[in-house]
Amino acid sequence: MVDVKLRGIVKRFGKTVAVNGIDLDVRDGEFIVLLGPSGCGKTTTLRIIAGLEKPDEGRVLFGDRDVTYLPPRERNVSMVFQSYAVWPHMRVYDNIAFPLKIKKVPKDEIDKKVKWAAELLQISELLNRYPHQLSGGQRQRVAVARAIVVEPAVLLMDEPLSNLDALLRVKMRSEIKKLQRRIKVTTIYVTHDQVEAMTMGDRIAVMNQGKIEQVGRPDEIYLKPANVFVAGFIGSPQMNFFDATIYIEKDKAVLDVGDFKLGLNKDLIEVLKDYEGKTVIVGIRPEHIYPENLIPSTTKKVAKVEGIVDFVEELGSDTIVHVNTGSQILVLKISGSHHYEIGSKLVIALDLDKIHVFRKDTEKAII
Amino acid sequence: MVEKDTSMVKYYLFKIIIAGLVIIAVLWVITPFIISILYAFSDPTDYYSKEIIIPLHYTYEHVRKLVALGAGTAIINSVIVALMTIALSFALGLPAGYAFARFVFPGKDSLKLFIIGLRMFPIIVIAVPLVSLYIRLGLSDSLLGVALAHTAMALPFVIIITSSIFAGIPKELEEAGLIFGLDRTGAFLRITMPLALPGLAAAAIFTFIMSWNEVFIAAVLTLTNRTLPAFILTSAMAATDFIKFAASFIMILPAMIFVFIARRYLIAMWGITLR
Numbered sequence: 288m289v290d291v292k293l294r295g296i297v298k299r300f301g302k303t304v305a306v307n308g309i310d311l312d313v314r315d316g317e318f319i320v321l322l323g324p325s326g327c328g329k330t331t332t333l334r335i336i337a338g339l340e341k342p343d344e345g346r347v348l349f350g351d352r353d354v355t356y357l358p359p360r361e362r363n364v365s366m367v368f369q370s371y372a373v374w375p376h377m378r379v380y381d382n383i384a385f386p387l388k389i390k391k392v393p394k395d396e397i398d399k400k401v402k403w404a405a406e407l408l409q410i411s412e413l414l415n416r417y418p419h420q421l422s423g424g425q426r427q428r429v430a431v432a433r434a435i436v437v438e439p440a441v442l443l444m445d446e447p448l449s450n451l452d453a454l455l456r457v458k459m460r461s462e463i464k465k466l467q468r469r470i471k472v473t474t475i476y477v478t479h480d481q482v483e484a485m486t487m488g489d490r491i492a493v494m495n496q497g498k499i500e501q502v503g504r505p506d507e508i509y510l511k512p513a514n515v516f517v518a519g520f521i522g523s524p525q526m527n528f529f530d531a532t533i534y535i536e537k538d539k540a541v542l543d544v545g546d547f548k549l550g551l552n553k554d555l556i557e558v559l560k561d562y563e564g565k566t567v568i569v570g571i572r573p574e575h576i577y578p579e580n581l582i583p584s585t586t587k588k589v590a591k592v593e594g595i596v597d598f599v600e601e602l603g604s605d606t607i608v609h610v611n612t613g614s615q616i617l618v619l620k621i622s623g624s625h626h627y628e629i630g631s632k633l634v635i636a637l638d639l640d641k642i643h644v645f646r647k648d649t650e651k652a653i654i
Numbered sequence: 655m656v657e658k659d660t661s662m663v664k665y666y667l668f669k670i671i672i673a674g675l676v677i678i679a680v681l682w683v684i685t686p687f688i689i690s691i692l693y694a695f696s697d698p699t700d701y702y703s704k705e706i707i708i709p710l711h712y713t714y715e716h717v718r719k720l721v722a723l724g725a726g727t728a729i730i731n732s733v734i735v736a737l738m739t740i741a742l743s744f745a746l747g748l749p750a751g752y753a754f755a756r757f758v759f760p761g762k763d764s765l766k767l768f769i770i771g772l773r774m775f776p777i778i779v780i781a782v783p784l785v786s787l788y789i790r791l792g793l794s795d796s797l798l799g800v801a802l803a804h805t806a807m808a809l810p811f812v813i814i815i816t817s818s819i820f821a822g823i824p825k826e827l828e829e830a831g832l833i834f835g836l837d838r839t840g841a842f843l844r845i846t847m848p849l850a851l852p853g854l855a856a857a858a859i860f861t862f863i864m865s866w867n868e869v870f871i872a873a874v875l876t877l878t879n880r881t882l883p884a885f886i887l888t889s890a891m892a893a894t895d896f897i898k899f900a901a902s903f904i905m906i907l908p909a910m911i912f913v914f915i916a917r918r919y920l921i922a923m924w925g926i927t928l929r
């Protein structure tokens with residue numbers, strides 16, 4: 288119904304800079320996820336969009352309308368608060384109905400909508416209770432129900448599923464996503480759960496220390512992280528990072544790690560030759576390193592390295608193996624259940640097509 | 655098994671000690687009440703008899719005498735003054751308390767300290783200037799005058815208490831109101847006020863009692879329109895003991911009734927708002 292644009296938003300609280308120059312374009316009807324570690328300014332950004340906080344610098348635009356100084360109720364937004372903010376003096380029913388009552392929606396229609404939302408969030412039995420008679424997760428669902436009964440131009444959700452059990456969370460994820468698709472409301476969704484971000488977002492904005500590090504589709508963020516922070520923040524276990532020196536041979540670019548060398552394709556020479564002789568940060572995801580005997584048939588080029596098994600985590604569906612190559616400990620994620628003796632030798636293969644290279648100084652991606 | 659027994663003994667011993675302490679505390683508070691109520695209705699012969707501690711014959715005579723002297727009007731005056739004090743001190747103190755709780759502004763902390771500091775002025779120091787000021791303003795010997803003085807005394811308390819009540823109500827609850835279509839006033843009246851009401855009622859009770867008990871200012875500022883404590887001070891204090899007890903009974907009773915009513919209302923509301 289409306290697109291949201293943030294232009295150079297800065298917000299300070301005393302000496303803390305909570306938001307440090309954010310530019311973001313959220314398209315009409317898009318589901319965008321703000322993802323980032325605790326304290327990176329997600330909630331503050333959301334509150335600025337909602338109008339609960341005035342930015343120190345910058346503008347908030349809804350479509351062509353500059354709403355920077357408009358109070359929340361003139362913005363037609365709806366919000367799920369991180370702290371739920373369910374009103375303690377109203378029953379669940381009245382909590383959900385309240386926004387509609389203020390908008391003077393006819394009574395029978397309110398009733399229909401409240402019942403619909405309660406059903407969707409599985410809180411129909413709780414409508415007559417007061418919030419203090421609910422569990423944390425139930426309260427959170429009341430907050431979500433209250434936010435979706437109104438038909439806002441922009442829906443803001445601040446970790447709306449953080450307090451639900453794993454099963455319910457997966458279910459609610461898909462319910463919210465389906466609902467959002469159906470009513471096509473522009474949605475800005477805050478989470479620090481990367482699985483939630485990857486599965487729900489049309490696009491993800493990865494935030495760190497008050498700044499947006501990268502905006503992109505989930506696969507873009509995963510496959511082409513723009514810098515070391517994004518690369519390390521997305522994916523579990525974390526990407527392996529190690530330093531290497533670049534030199535160029537006549538038909539290949541070589542990353543010299545010390546214990547081992549990685550020879551990259553010659554089509555990368557062009558990009559890497561500026562860095563010849565310099566130290567760079569190399570990154571490779573645990574799922575892109577394989578034991579020698581389990582290299583997928585689709586893999587074209589690998590570099591083999593010998594190491595010693597340092598530690599094993601058997602998760603059932605996956606096995607995480609830490610391998611000591613001498614100067615590095617590399618982490619592998621192997622799908623399926625496998626058994627490795629700690630201390631035993633293991634030859635591992637690094638998928639050379641999946642290697643990331645970052646500048647040492649700016650930590651920005653080179654390839 | 656043995657260990658469990660000792661822990662059980664400890665548990666119950668602790669309970670018994672607590673119960674004992676509670677009983678002592680309660681006795682400490684209610685014994686004076688009981689004594690004054692008993693003697694307020696005691697027959698003079700019983701009161702003066704050396705053998706009788708708890709009187710056996712009772713009479714309404716003392717209370718009737720006091721009422722005949724004007725205790726009834728004094729009670730009404732006191733109630734009027736107390737209610738005016740509540741109205742005035744809340745009208746002024748509530749917005750101030752809200753501002754202290756919700757907004758950050760320069761000089762906030764020193765202002766808060768200053769407000770508490772106001773209470774350090776001994777009333778005796780300001781009594782005489784106050785009387786001469788009141789005479790010039792035409793407020794002397796008026797209930798409004800007493801209420802204004804009481805308001806000045808109650809205001810720091812009301813500001814501090816209401817600010818802590820408002821501070822105890824999460825800001826997000828109000829903000830949720832703003833998001834879902836209320837303006838600031840609406841959010842205050844429909845979200846914050848209902849949640850603050852039990853606390854505000856408690857503050858109102860304290861203000862009532864403060865005004866009800868205040869004797870010095872009331873005695874200095876009034877002559878004919880005496881409030882109850884001022885009336886008792888001037889009429890009963892020179893009388894016999896059982897008249898004094900009757901006076902204290904008259905003093906206690908309305909305040910108790912007010913507190914009981916307010917408290918029941920309070921408990922009913924706490925039940926919903928708490929947590």
Ligand SMILES: Nc1ncnc2c1ncn2[C@@H]1O[C@H](COP(=O)(O)OP(=O)(O)OP(=O)(O)O)[C@@H](O)[C@H]1O
Pocket residue numbers: 300301303304305323324325326327328329330331332369479
């Ligand atoms: N009202 C405030 N006063 C002072 N500092 C604040 C205030 N609100 C937020 N901050 C600071 O601003 C920074 C960003 O806070 P914010 O709440 O936006 O983080 P967040 O990304 O939502 O974190 P989380 O994932 O833990 O909820 C933090 O360092 C926080 O301490």
Ligand SMILES: [Mg+2]
Pocket residue numbers: 329330331369445
């Ligand atoms: Mg937050």
